[in-house]
Amino acid sequence: MDIVVVTTVIASLFLVIGLAEPLAARLRLPYSVILAVLGILIAAGAIFFLRTTLTDALNPVAEAILGLPIRANVFLYVFLPTLLFQATLGLNIRRMLDDWVPILLLAVGAVVVATLSVGYALSWFSTLPLAACLLIGAIVSTTDPSAVISIFRSLSAPRRLARIIEGESLLNDAAAIALFGFFLGFVMLGLPDPTLEDALSQFPLLIVGGALSGWLLARIAVRLMGLFGRYELAQQSISVALPYLAYITAEQSIGASGVIAVVAAGLTLNIVGPGRLPPEAWTNLREVWDLLAHWAGALIFILAALLIPRMLEEFRLSDAGLVLVVVLAAIAARAFILFLVLPIMGRLRLSPPVERPYRSAILWGGLRGAVTLALALAVTENFRVPVEIKRQVGILATGFTLFTLLVQGTTLRWVIGKLGLDQLSPLDQALSKQVVAVSLQTVREDVSRTTANYDLDQRIIRSEAKRFGDRLEEAVKQAEEDTEILDKDRVTLGLIALAGAERDTIIERVRDHSISSRLSEILLSDADRLIEATRTGGRSGYRRAARRVVAYGKAFRLAALLHNRAGVSGPLSRLTADRFELLLSQKLILRDLDGFIHGRIRRIHGRRVSELLTELLSRRVETVNTALEGLRLQYPGYAETLERHFIRRTQLRLEEREYNTMWADGLIGEELHTSLMQDIADRRAASEKRPRLDVALQRSELVRQFPLFSDLDDPSVKQLARALSAQYVNPGEVILRPDSTARSVYFIATGAVELERGGQTWRLGRGEMFGQLAILTEKPRRFESRAIVPSTLLVLDEARFRRLLKRSETLREAVRASAEKRGVDPDTIIPAAEPKPRKKKTPA
Template identity: 75%
Template sequence: MDIVIVSAVIASLFLVIGAAEPLAARLRLPFSVILAILGILIGSGAIFFLRTELTDALNPVAEAILGLPIRSNVFLYVFLPTLLFQATLGMNLRRMIDDWVPIMVLAVVAVVVATLSVGYALFWVSALPLAACLLIGAIVSTTDPSAVVSIFRSISAPRRLSRIIEGESLLNDAAAIALFGLFMGFVMLGVPDPKLGEALRQFPVLIAGGAVTGWLAARVTIWLMALFRAHELAMISVCVALPYLAYIGSEQIVGASGVIAVVAAGLTLNLSGPGRLPPQAWTNLGEVWNLLAHWAGALIFILAALLIPRLLEGVQISDFILIGVVIVAALAARAVVLFGLLPLLTLIRVSPHVERPYRTAILWGGLRGAVTLALALAVTESLRVPVEVKRLVGILATGFTLFTLLVQGTTLRLVIGRLGLDRLSPIDEAMSRQVVAVALQNVREDVARTTDAYALTHDVVRSEAKAFGERLEKVVRATEDIDDILDRDRITLGLIALAGFERDTILARVRERTISARMAEQILLDADRLIEGARAGGRNGYQRAARKSVAYGRGFRAAGLLHSRLGISAPLVRITADRFELLLSQRLTLRDLGAFIEGRINRIHGRRVADLLLELLARRIEIVETALDGLRLQYPGYAEELERRFIRRTALRLEEREYTAMREDGLIGAEVHTSLLQDLGARRALAEDRPTLDIAVQRFELVRQFPLFADMDDKTVRQLGRALKTQYVNAGSIVVSKDGPAKGVYFIASGAVELESAGQTWRLGRGEMFGQIAILTKNARRAEVRAIAPTTLLVLDVARFRSLLKRSVALRDAVRASAEQRGIDPDALLSDKTGSIS
């Protein structure tokens, strides 16, 4: 084939891609649907001109189009890794974790159910063997990421709906392709009735092998990219190689799922990359992958659509009945999972609630596309598959894909509209009107100042002022019913606006590098949770999200157990340092929110709402300060090191801004500017390094600060520090329950607890202890102790406590004081009768 003609055809396809996007916007149809239609027209036109005698001038072009090397491995090894990898890089993974149960149900369970449903439905109505029917079921069970993601983004679907459908479309490819490989093997071996149990047992191995391969490949890539951090193009080149090597290595070397390997590699880079790579390089990397994915997604649709006329050759009337069976069985299987299994999981509190309109949109949004056609093409290319099976696989897969694209794809926007998912909620509508009214009022004042400053012609000012005034009056009339909004709704609106401004502030500080990229994602996740918490639960939802942002998570508690039980301190050091930096970043951000409340919130929602929001903000600041003070007390000096790091990074940002201003003003040349920025970059790299947290040294300092241990020498304090075990508890958690066995004495390093016994309540804070009474009286605990703030406890076992009590006068005095407070005779408590010391 002439290389000139092939090059011209490929270049022309890029012209088609360029024209398809504005055409899709004009016709209000999804971009992928337009591409599929254009591809079908191009393929049909090539066949028409080649097989008719209308003209021979276009035969070389038609031959070049039909002769393009479009094979299934091109789709699976070239285009699919690009689409999957870019999608994982652009996902908000931490927010997707909140919906991981419905995502996994749709990505795995729904694929298996659809495969079985379509397979057995075809087996009952056709003469195909069961293995071939299940093979068709696996082929049509995967939703295409490029089709689904582009459509949901183009119609501005709700964030949560987009997250669920994107997560499903990314992960279900792995499940479908794994099942495809299993049943394809049965068909080629001529096994008519496969053993499903044996097939499904191989499924977890394929998934786990792909996940490990992708994770390892990503870790090596991140190490190489960090090594090349001074050479941005080198980093991007290494990253571009990652998904293809992960896919090929998993498929050809490990024998696992290449799709899962690519997804695992993308997820690993998404989570670790921002903290290891320069912010600008990470941004540029995302832009490169967005462009690559745009081209790959467009080409995969056009090239796959070119195959459709050939795949549909030889279609018979009876085949349309089978296509209808596939459509009904696939939709029914998806409906059973969405409207049967998911509500059941919600009922037993395994899955978060997914609203019925969302489930309806997900049902109709399960589009198929190039992945389905690529798998069908792989069957038709095989010489070991019977001819009739190849024919039906091509026709049924293509027919079902066309139905999803041309029927579901073109009506999805209408379905979303009918469900009301494209409209603002009443609260959002009210907020939008208020914001527009205030903005227009500000604009009118600025325009008036501008006309005065430039002494504009009176007639010009009057005509423009009239037009602008009419628009402002129209908006004001539309907002006259705002006064009817309940105070509760006004508070919700204010909290949503406040959380949105907090998110914008965080983004600005990440761009300025005063907040590290390492912590940016976690802080942004907390801001997103504040927004969604306020939307769903108003003030209570906002406060729950605020408390969660400073609470000790499961990872923190697990790291504490590793440190105390096994002596493995690295996870605890890392998580503690992250918590320090997170709390410090939150405190710095919260300090900027008061001015926003006094300015914008007060003007939009009134004084009462502003005062309430200021009160809520003060509580948040207090919670963060309490948590930060607890860490400061536990690890003296470390917070100050982080604050020095923040000041150094702020100074570097201001220095860079000065150099840029001098360059723009012509005070320094390009060479000097480049040299200054290179020196600045070297100093910034040093400032990015976080100070080291030495838990062993900090433990000694912490124990030394306890008044109870003030009379001990350094050697005894070090021994005590090694004996004490750390326990972290959240506010509201029960530390010890009533009537439980006495296992140790608790010393409060930070935070506070509430002790309830015999109808009386005591509150204990930093430096105090509890649990000693139960040990010395040898009785079961009669008190319940609950944390009333995020609290760090140091726990000493019974034997070491008794030994320490004999040597420490200060500790015996503290035991006497606590006994007297609770009405217990201290002399009897410390007598030899109790097994202690008098």
């Protein structure tokens, strides 16, 4: 085939891709539907020109189109890794982990249910063996949710709902292709129908082998990319190689799932990459992959659509009934998940509640596309598959895909309109009118100030001012005549706007290097949680999400357990250092939000709402300051080091701004500016390396600060520091319950604890202890203790406490005072002190 003709055809396909997106927007149809229709029309036109006798001028072009080397391996080894890898890079992993249960159940569960539903339905209405029917079920079970996601985003649907659909789509591709490979083996070898035992014996290698190979290759790639900090093109080139090497290694060398390997590699790079690469490099890498995935997704749709006329050449009238069976079984399987499983998960609080209109839109939006056609093509090209099975697979998969694209895809917007999802709620309508009125008023003031600085015709200025004033008056009138918004709703909307402003501030701070790129994803995830929790729970949801930001999570507790039980301090050191930097960044961000409340929010919602939001923000600031002060007390030296680290980054940012200003003003030349920027980049790369936190050393310093241990010598302090274990508790968390067996004594390193017994309460603070009397009296505890602020406790077991009590006079005095305060005779519970070792007399 002439290379000039092939190049012309490929360039023309890119031209079609460029025209398809604006055409889809104009026709209000999903982008994938337009691509598929254009692909079918191109293939049908090529066939027409080859068979017609009207003209032979276009025959070379038609032959080039129909002769393109479109094979299943092109889809599976070239396009699929690109799409999967980019999807994993674009995921918010930390937010996805919040919903891993519904995502996993919907992805894997939906694929399994759809495969079984379609497979057994076909086996009842056709003569195909069960393995072939299940193979068809696996091929048609993977969905392309891009249409629904894009429409949901245009409708301002809940972000959590769109995120669950994205996670489901990514994982159901992996699950469907894994099932496809499993059933294809039975069909090729002509084995008996597969059993559950067969599946359980082969799936672990597919899943675990793919995940491990993808993770290992991604770790190697990240290390290489970290070595080339100055060379962004080298980093991007390594990232491009990663998914293909992961796919090929898993498929060809290990015999595992290449799809799982690509997903694992992408997730690993998504988690580790922001901390190893500079912010600009990571942003540019994501943009490169967005472009590659856009081209790959468009090409795979067009090229797959080019095959549709050929795959339907042997279509028979009897096949229409089987296509209908596949359609009904697939829709029934998806309806089962959406209308039975998902509501049950919502009642169990494993999934966000999804309203019925949204579930109906998801059901009708379950489009199939290029992946389905690619898998069907892989079967039709396989010489080991019987001819009749190949024909049925090609026709049924193609027919079902055409139904979802041409029937469901073209009517999806209409269905969403009928469901009422394209309309704003009364609350949002009322708010939008108030926002428009306030915005127009601000614009009028700005225009008035701007035109005063120019020598313009006053007659024109007055005319335009009158026209704009009429529009403003109409907007104010509509806002006043509309249904009044309740104060409760105003507060909710104000908090949503406040959390949105917090997210924007985080992005701005990352761009000017005030916040490290490693923690930007965590901060953005916290801001998203604030927005979503406020949407669903109002003011109380905002408070819960704000408390979660400063709380000690499960990862922190697991790291503390590893440190205390196994002596592995690395995870605890990293998480503690992250907590330091997160709290410092939170303090910086929250400080900037006060102006937003008194500016925008006060204009839209009034003084009362702005004052309430100011109070809520002040409480957040106080909570962050308390948690930060606790860490400073616990790790005084490290806090100072980290603050110096922060100041140096700020100095670099301001220095960079000054050089850019001087360059823009022409005070320095291009060469000098480039040299100065390179110097700043080198110093910034060095400043991104956070100082190491030595938890063991810091704990020894902390023990020395306890008044209770002031009379211990250095060896005893070090021994005690090793014996103490840390326990991190959140506000309101119960530490000890009444009638529990006394096994440990608790020393308050940071925070405060409240003890309650019989209506009486005692509050203990930093440096104090509790739980000692129950051990010494050998009686069950009679009080309940709970933390009233984020607190760090040092825990000492009974045996070590008794030994320490004999050696420390200061500790015995503290125990004596607490016993007398509670009406317990101290002489009956405090053991005698150990005699001090007598010094040997030296001979005269």
